[in-house]
Amino acid sequence: MADGQKAVKRTKAKLAGEGGYVRPPRAPYATDPAKSRGRLHPEPESRNRNPFERDRDRIVHSSAFRRLRGKTQVFVAHEGDHYRTRLSHSLEVAQIARTVARQMGLDDDLAETLGIAHDLGHPPFGHTGEDVLDAAMEGYAGFDHNAQTLRVLTKLERRYPTFDGLNLTWETLEGVVKHNGPLIRYGATLQDLPIAIQEYVATHDLELESWPGPEAQVAAFSDDIAYNNHDIDDGLRAGLFTLAEIRADVPMVERVLVTVERDYPDIDEFRTSAEMVRRLIGVLVDDLVWESTNRLNDLKPQTPEDIRAAGKPLVGFSDVMNEHQSVLRRFLMQRMYRHWKVNRSRSHAKRILRELFDLFLGEPELLPPAWQEGGDGPRGQRTARRVCDYIAGMTDDYAIEEHRRLFTLER
Structure with missing residues (x-):
């Protein structure tokens, strides 16, 4: 048995003992808040919170975080109160990231912070909104969530007297920007990146050519766990597919459902689905911890910098789990994301955002007063970037209402 498997088994056995939960020891390669690289604008340290806890709290109190409650990923906000929003999704990612990081001996405060922050730049109407804004901003340096x-974190939030943004630590900003891996690799250069990233790293180097720290890698895969499972839950709730259909097409779901029906043969379908999703999350978390522990034991890193310099991700799922997830994603793509009802909402959202963008770009005097001045980039791009920032910050319902006010004649 590999050392990683033994370590995971020992940890599980310890956690299941008579004493209940015992926190695993801190790994030497965990990010240490006491050794943070600090903030762009120096500030006195807090007496009550470490730097990563302070970052988390600043994000939670931000306007952008509150607006996530009205931004969706698949469904439009007004279609139902039970479907996930960007806010509930971010909280789920943060919870999973905290759990995985703690099991692996990493800094769970930083992992939680990255889970909370990762979606702050998403516009209304999910990925549809991103596609519309990117197309609208062609010729104006584009849009990237x-x-x-x-x-949002470094400029658009304006809550402090001496700087724009939230002035978060280097580790949080690095993790947000690089959580999916290095940005400068495979022939890509700094000039190939979104202008916002180019401008920021000119004054605060986030080392875009290296892999992110371990907590950021954990947050990225926690995002995968959260959205795959909440899309199953939301798709079943919306009636886009049935439990029988997903179990027939996705072997991983079938295997988990068999255990649920064996343990609880008399519960209704709603409870069965909820228990299945709960167990699926557990299966994915266990696989992520097991595979990542094996990789880390093979490399034996001693610092977070060793992980950044590894040249490959050290956190991830096993090959078998990646195959299972590919099957699940194909099912969700066919039966949920391309469902005719979702396509109708997507089409409506595209028209709303494109018409708002074109109107504001042509008549910027229609923007609220706070958005009529400023803007970044060359002179020809400033108005477009102001319009883009304004629309990207909207909730679904606010975008719908703004469109109604501007395009519907009322007595």
Whole structure:
């Protein structure tokens, strides 16, 4: 048995003992808040919170975080109160990231912070909104939700007297920007990246050519766990597919459902689905911890910098789990994301955002007063970037209402 498997088994056995939960020891390669590289604008340290806890709290109190409650991923916000929003999704990602990081001996405060922050730059109407804004901004340096998250955290939030943004630690900003891997690789250069990232790293180097720290890698895969499972839950609730259909097409779901029906043969379908999703999350978390522990034991890193310099991700799922997830994603793509009802909502959303963008770009005097001045980039791009920032910050319902006010004649 590999050392990683033995370590995971020992940890599980310890956690299941008579004493209940015992926190695993801190790994030497965990990010240490006491050794943070600090903030772009120096500030006195807090007496009550470490730097990563302070970052988390600043994000939670931000306007952009509150607006996530009205931004969706698949369904439009007004279609139902039970479907996930970007806010509930971010909280789920943060919870999973915290759990995985703690099991692996990493810094769970940083992992939680990255889970909470990762979607702040998403516009209304999910990925449809991102596609519309990117197309509308062609010729104006484009739109990218990851770069927009950096803009929100470093520029668009204006809550402090001496700087724009939230002035988060280097580790949090690095993790937000690089959570999916290095940005400068395979022939890509800094000039190929979104303008917001180019401008920021000119004054605060986030080392875009290296892999992110371990907590950021954990947050990225926690995102995968959260959205795959909540899309199953939301798709079943919306009636886009049935439990029988997903179990027939996705072997991983079938295997988990068999255990649920064996343990609880008399519960109704709603409870069966909920228990299945809960167990699926557990299966994915266990696989992520097991595979990542094996990789880390093979490399034996001693610092977070060893992980950044590894040249490959050290956190990830096993090959078998990646195959299972590919089958699940294909099912969700066919039966949910391309469902005719979802396509109708997507089509409506495209028209709303494109018409709002074109109107504001042609008549910027229609923007609220706070958005009529400023803007970044060359002179020809400033108005477009202001319009883009304004629309990207909207909730679904606000975009619908703004469109109604501007395009519907009322007595």
